Amino acid sequence: EADIYQTPRYLVIGTGKKITLECSQTMGHDKMYWYQQDPGMELHLIHYSYGVNSTEKGDLSSESTVSRIRTEHFPLTLESARPSHTSQYLCASSDWQGDTSYEQYFGPGTRLTVT
Amino acid sequence: SQQGEEDPQALSIQEGENATMNCSYKTSINNLQWYRQNSGRGLVHLILIRSNEREKHSGRLRVTLDTSKKSSSLLITASRAADTASYFCAMMSGTYKYIFGTGTRLKVLA
Structure with missing residues (x-):
């Protein structure tokens, strides 16, 4: 069982509100990721982090921001939610050694609906 | 998808049958x-x-990789109703990023 947690699991919020999606992992992984996934569709990388104080934008343009102040915590913030942000947001982490990558561990996801 | 395509998009089989899904990608990879x-x-x-x-095996799973064709396949043998799910391939190619395929939705009928 993966030790990676996301809160809230479900969120319905009005347009223009600021929201933060929480993600925490207890495995000590350096690498953390945020993906956006519409139902039944592929995952799109929106942000990732190599470690503390490092964040990078992913392949999908996003109006969200992230921070990585502690190894275990990687929150995602939307300053002003819009209906187009309605989606499922998945957090993941992984461990690397040298040039070898290992599996990603995923949280259960946050299903966001913006009305 | 920018990097990974999977087929079929959806697959429906009877319990006990084998399920095969395929993944094709566009760039060189370190692993899949x-x-x-x-x-x-x-x-x-x-x-x-x-x-x-x-080729690699794990229980009822068998994965093959052909880097010359930039493709991989996942075989699930003796499928069970509990195997009903979506299956995604993910490619890692020299950075810390993983690129996911479009997914195959598998339905196993009891």
Whole structure:
């Protein structure tokens, strides 16, 4: 069982509100990721982090921001939610050694609906 | 998808039959991984195959990789109703990023 947690699991919020999606992992992984996934569709990388104080934008343009102040915590913030942000947001982490990558561990996801 | 295409998009089989799904990609890779996603949940890692490997087994799973054709396949033998899920391939190619395929939705009928 993966030790990676996301809160809230479900969120319905009005347009223009600021929201933060929480993600925490207890495995000590350096690498953390945020993906956006519409139902039944592929995952799109929106942000990732190599470690503390490092964040990078992913392949999908996003109006969200992230921070990585502690190894275990990687929150995602939307300053002003819009209906187009309605989606499922998945957090993941992984461990690397040298040039070898290992599996990603995923949280259960946050299903966001913006009305 | 920018990097990974999977086929079929959906597959429906009877319990006990084998299920095969395919993944094609566009760039060179370090490794390719397969994940399963139950409806509305996070993904669970199934198996990883490195670029210098051609075949790998794990229980009822068999993965092949053909780097010359830039393709991989996942075979699930003797499928069960509990195998019903979406299956995604994920490619890692020299950075810390994983690029996911479009997914195959598998339905196993009891």
